Amino acid sequence: MTDYLDKFAALLVQLQSDERDEVLEFYREYLLDAGIDSFDACVAELGTPKQLARKILADYSIRFNENLNSTSTHQQRSKANVRSIWLVGLAILSTPITIPALLAILAVMFALFVAVIAIGLSVLAIIAAVTIMALIAITAGVGLFTQSLWVSLFYLGAGLATIGLELLVLPLVVWFVGLIIQGVATITQRLYHRFVKRNRAEIGGRHHEKNR
């Protein structure tokens, strides 16, 4: 029995220690009361430690996903940010909250979404315009090479300098876009905690509603 419970306990490492202790204590008591001692008899009664652990962990799975968010690495954060924005949107859509609140949240999220898209598109447009200008200058420079050496060199130089400048500024732009995404994620997460978490709790105790 002890070896069965040890194996079971090893599979429950993700749980907080007090919760794990409670689960283990329940099944230890159960097996003692059932008079079951051998490992095989335990498996016959409760399934393999793995099966039992899966059953218990499924019960905790919602809290798991929340924990995963907080343990993501630095590199994954931007992706996780984008994903959390979507998740919050979906969570809000799937939660039965009052319509005015829902509309307000959706409006805020929509506004944020539009703002981010607008900023992103304008940044892209600026980059594209500058790049095309530089390319035109270079092409002109090459074309004028045989007619006027100095003018052609001026155009070539200007075009190449512009592209060089762009390459210098690009990391700054990427950093800026990342900052915006993170800002939006923070705002949506704040919304989430403000409204959805309260409703989560209500879902967990949805049977209470009938009591009223």
Added chain:
Amino acid sequence: MAIQISSELLDGCVLALLQTEDYYGYALTQKLQASISVSESTLYPVLRRLKKNGWVTTYDQAYQGRNRRYYQLTAAGTDQLTNVQHDWQTYFQAINTLLKGDAPS
């Protein structure tokens, strides 16, 4: 039994058993299994849920040098049992009507 019991009903059944007396985990499982087929490992999540919702409380009692954890129905649990009983009656009648083939047209 081919029909799977829903968690709401299982909650109700456990609450109903606790109405007459307090049980510990193993005895509760035995008692349930005398009437319906539930797997031996099902009960812990059920009891955890009942406790989290405040429908049962627990207390420990020494037994042969160890503790047995007893589960006791609360007032909120009694209310919930009434709810489940009512819901089940409604559901039972509706399904019965359908199964007999004389559903209202």
